[in-house]
Amino acid sequence: MAAFGSVFMPEMAISWFDGSDWSETQVVPSDSLQLHPGAxxxxxxxxxxxGLKAFRHEDGSIRIFRMDRNIARFAQSSHLLAxxxxxxxxxxxxxxxIVARFADEVPEPPGSMYIRPTHIGTEPAIGKAAVPSLTSCQYVLLSPVGDYFAGGDKALRLLVDDQGMRCPPHMGxxxxxxxYAGALRPIMKARAEYQADQVLFCPGGDVQETGAANFLLIDGDEIITKALDESFLHGVTRDSILTLARDKGMKVSERQLTVEELLERAAKPxxxxALSGTAAVLAPVGTLIYRGQEFSIGDxxxxxxxxMLxxxxxxxxxxxxxxxHGWLTSL
Known part of the structure; x- marks a missing residue:
């Protein structure tokens, strides 16, 4: 089976900003994007x-999950990048x-259609290192994906890094x-040296997130996760899971979590x-690796x-x- 996100629909939606107005949306071949080398x-x-998903329901209808929240974050990211x-x-x-155009290609559950809106600066000006691009392009790619856990649901191994950080705090x-590029080398090093699946970045002992997902600690009926600030990504799946946990009567604590407290709680029966994100929804974590030692989480x-969540x-x-909660949007 093809790797997650490596198969694309043959066409994508695209629009260009010329410095004053956005163009009408066009549908073009998804392998067709012309940029000046100085872009x-x-x-x-x-x-x-x-990253968001469209799902096929039993009645054949297609629903997009939390599109409003993803678009709001897309607008915020665009603003913060100038x-x-x-x-x-x-x-x-x-x-x-574009989802309606390829509605027939949306897989049955547990598969889905992964949707990737992207916004890039296109102005050809290599002298603008400290000045934003006045022109840009946004496009929407579609990728049909299967069951994320088709190869088997396994508990992940995380290397706890209390020195480095995933990205500059104001960019989180x-x-x-x-x-993602900045986190890649530490992740590759962790895989090679410790057979870790991901790195849990905890600068100064503050448990934040991994290279590509938010981190949740579940202790009995309580979920503990870092409170929202600008240093890490405000995950839509994270928000959804915390909302469902509250619905089920669980206590949700959004606060600082230190490495010391994490290791202390992890040892409890x-x-x-877990790691939350669009691709896996919620992936279990079974082992933490810290300063050369391995610590099991629970069993x-x-x-x-x-x-359950x-x-x-x-x-x-x-x-x-x-x-x-009104999370699903019909086409």
Missing amino acids: HVLHYSSTCFE LPAIDEAATEKMIRD MVKSGGN GCEA GGIGATTV RQALNNIQWGKAEDT
Whole structure:
């Protein structure tokens, strides 16, 4: 089976900003993007993106999950990167129209259609290292994806890094390619040296997030996760999981979590940890590696609460449970 996000629909929606206005949206081949080699994005990383999904329900209808929240974050990332402002209504129409165009290709659950809106600075000016791009382009790619856990649901291994950070603190809440690029080398090093799946960045002992997902500690009926600030990504899946946890009577503590407290709680029977994100929804964490030592979280396996919360969210996405929060958008 093809790797997640490596298969694309043959066409994408695209629009260009010329410095004053956005062009009408066009549908073009998805392997067709012409940029000047001096384009701002290629030199100064003026790029942001989103990741959301469309799901097929049993009645054949297609629903997009929390599109409003993703578009709002897309607009915020564009603003924080000093890219031209997007037209949120136009972006929503781009997403709706291109998904509708390929509605027949949306897989049955547990598969989905992954949606990747992207915004890049296009001005050809290599002298603008400290000046934003006045022109830009946004496009929407579609990628049909299967079951994230098709290869088997396994508890992940995280290297706890209390020295480095994923990205500069003021860039954390921007969903930008540069943040992922900056985290890549530490992740590769952790895989090679410790067989870790990801790095949990905890600068100064403050537990933040991994290279590509938010971190949640589940201790009995309490979920502990870092309170929102600009240093890390405000995950839409994170927000959804915390909302469902509250619905089920769980205590949600959004506060500082130190490495010391994390290791202390992790050793308790029944403790769980998970990573939240669009691709996996909620992936279990079984082992923490810190200063050369391995620490099991609970019994080191897949926690029942993690599975329960993931299933609760999937059931809403797949139309098997009532959408009481109005998260699903029909085409």
